[in-house]
Amino acid sequence: MNHAVSRLRRERLAASTKPFLARGSGGGRCPSCRLAASHCVCVLxxxxxxxxxxxxxxxxxxxxxxxxxxxxIADLVADTFAFGWSRTAVDPALTALLADPQWQPYLVFPGEYVEPQRVVTHLDEQPNAQEASRVPKRPLFVLLDGTWSEARKMFRKSPYLDALPVLSLHPGQASSYRLRRSSREDQFCTAEVAALCLAMAGEVPAAHTLTAWLDVFSAHYLSAKRNLPLDRASEAHQRLQALAAGPA
Known part of the structure; x- marks a missing residue:
């Protein structure tokens, strides 16, 4: 696997002074999907x-x-970029990406935490009339990936994000994420947020596929963690298979 998050993972491991051992690593994990080898999901x-x-x-x-x-997300979205956050430094590649004229970056974060004039709720809203161009820019969704406390810290202490419009999501549905506990009942995991953003951008097949991929991954992860039988004919597996096959 050689997407942006896998590369960041390798860089982070190389910089670590001691090995990182995730729970349940004793039986060996697939390097491409990070699941226990017995529950590898790569073929799907x-x-x-x-x-x-x-x-x-x-x-x-x-x-x-x-x-x-x-x-x-990086498994599915070819143009996924991943950067480690630091309070004291910013990767020049990140600032270059945010300034790239092909992209319209949107910082995805609850609108209640920012000035109202920065908040957009639809991608056709232009935060600055001068930004309207003859060729529509591609949306770039900037997601703060961490715990809720980490995300708030990144939001407050990243001045290079202050000029970005803030995309505030109102999904009207509950999160189905099951892999970690959250301090907020209304908090969605990063892949769920990305799926909502893709749907908002009109990328509905991709949004549905990412949701199904998350559900299948979660089923494999929890089956391995809890030592339960894995149902490879589950509704989530069938949904992912149907989406992968495309329209009938």
Whole structure:
């Protein structure tokens, strides 16, 4: 696997002074999907064309966690970029990406935490009339990937994000994420947020496929973690297979 999150994971491991051992690593994990080898999901990985991009700004060890769902976004969205967050420094490649004229970056974060004039709720809203161009820019969704406390810290202490319009999501549905506990009942995991963004951008097949990929990954992860039988004919597996096959 050689997507942006896997590369960041390798860089983070290389910089570590001691090995990172995730729970349940004793039986060996597949390096491509991070699941226990007995529950590898690689053969089911879908492919779908996506015009939008995703920029993940990740907490210190987020890329190392087998439960991280930013990895699933990178599995699916070819133009996924991943950067480790630091309070004292910013990767020049990140600032260059945010300034790239082909992209319209949107920082995805609850609108209640910012000035109202920065908040957009639809992608056709132009935060600055001068930004309207003859050729529509590709949306780039900037996601702060970490715990809720980490995401708030990244949001407050990243001045290079202050000029970006803030995309505030109002999904009207509950999260189905099951791999970690959240301090907020209304919090969605990173892959769920990305799926909502893709749907908003008109990338509905990609949004549905990412949701199904998350559900299948979660089923394999929890089956291995809890030592339960894996139902490879489950509704989630069938849904992913049908999406991968395309329209009938």
């Amino acid at each position: 990985r879908p492919q779908v064309a996506v015009r939008a991009g995703v920029c993940l700004i990740m907490g210190d060890i987020e890329a190392l966690k087998p439960s991280n769902t930013g990895w699933l």
